[in-house]
Amino acid sequence: MKHYLGCFCIIFLLACSSNNKAIKVKGSDTEVNLAVRLAENFYKVNKEFSVAISGGGSGLGIASLLNGQADIANSSRPLNSDEIRMFNVRRIKLRTIVFAEDATAFIVQKNFPLDSIDVFTLGKILSGAYKSWKPITGQDMRINIYGRQSNSGTHSFVRKKLEIRFSPDAKEMNGNAQIMEGVKMDVSGIGYVGAGYILKDGTGQPVKILRISPKIGQPAISPLDQEAIRYGRYYFQRPLYQFIPETSWNKVAAFIDFEKGEEGQKIIQESGYYITH
Template sequence: MLLGCSSNNKSIKVKGSDTEVNLAVQLAENFYKVNSDFSIAISGGGSGLGIASLLNGQADVANSSRPLNEEEINLFKTRKIELRTIVFAEDATAFIVQKNFPLDSIDVKGLRNILSGKYKTWKKVTGQDVPVNIYGRQSNSGTHSFVKKKLAIEFSRDAKEMNGNAQIMEGVKMDVSGIGYVGAGYILQDGTEQPVKVLKITEKMGLPAISPLDKEAINAGLYYFQRPLYQFIPTTSWGKVEAFIAFEKGALGQKIIRDSGYYIIN
């Protein structure tokens, strides 16, 4: 997406996280309404792509749903690229199934067994002897890395690698035995709940099952799969990006973040 046209010192390129891309577009559109001398180009493709774009001098802001890894940190040091790190919102990863799926909640151990491929069918979880179909992201996705790390697994080799949250949502809607993961902000779009079921998650049997859409639980830090959302900005780009970051942190920016299904950092 491209908004506006202007000189290079007010032309901002934002690349990266697919989890954040819809939110970034909303923020940019509203920022442009009061800062029409700026132009902002926004694209997704995954956190890894955004970070690589910074390393290659092809972006001013990398949206990322994960922190930098050790290899990336070393590359920035080697190339003498200094970064500012902004944590501008919080997201909860939602695990989704078809609307009529015979399960409302799952514990972390069961999820680990499903997504790792240890369970090939749903029989031990739902009693139904139907194959598990996993809709996931590619390895350059921050959400892929986040889920993998939280569950301490390697994903099943049979997992489908989708380009983004929207594709995962569409796949799961059509698949009676599918399971996928998306950013909670994708569950509510334009105030309309998507035709999928969001599973509640419990860390272990006997503990409360919590929804990623439960704002009070998220604010209390109780959901197992909640995480900060990052923006990495080279110091050489800070001058032209600073006004946009200030807008995000202002009253309207914070309202847009909340209204888009994301959470404010307290």
């Protein structure tokens, strides 16, 4: 089965499925490939269910809950104050699950003359304070930024961690696949994607994953360093959320149990994410 990203849907259907066995999952593009793998394997042992999965960003998934169009919202960020208020106004009670942990990877072209970067310099780049690579690599090339739209949880996470506003020149892409493709084709490009989207060891990937130093002079760490992630040493690591309305809980409970079970946990790890304890 093909995996589609962005606003496209991955749908698992049974002709005889009843509404109380039809689960709709929407939201984070960071989580969408993982959600597909979990749903595929869940379906193998729960054929009475149908599961429809789509990406589009954390904000879209949360909005879908507010509009009664989803049973689970995958989100790479917590709810913001406006969203909490709207759920309260509509009297929608939610259950919140942290089902995995992810790290955001910063990528450049494979042969780009940079292997690591500190957080301060990265903020200068993504805010647009640095327009050229010259202060960093000595090459007088314009910096091209590939990022996500403002409704993306990853966009919000990176912005808050760097305490910046993104450069107005940054290209807003629909998802990880577009960012990867943009950076792959751009000798002066830099972008960010979910580390879980990249193969664990990066083998065969057409991009370079930068190691990140929290401060100038401190060790630089890769988002693929499992030990560093386990001990919370990578600067851009974060929990991944699932928000579920109470009215959908009975419907989705079997799927959540599968995620938390031995097979689900194995799939999470094999997909390049980290399990929570």
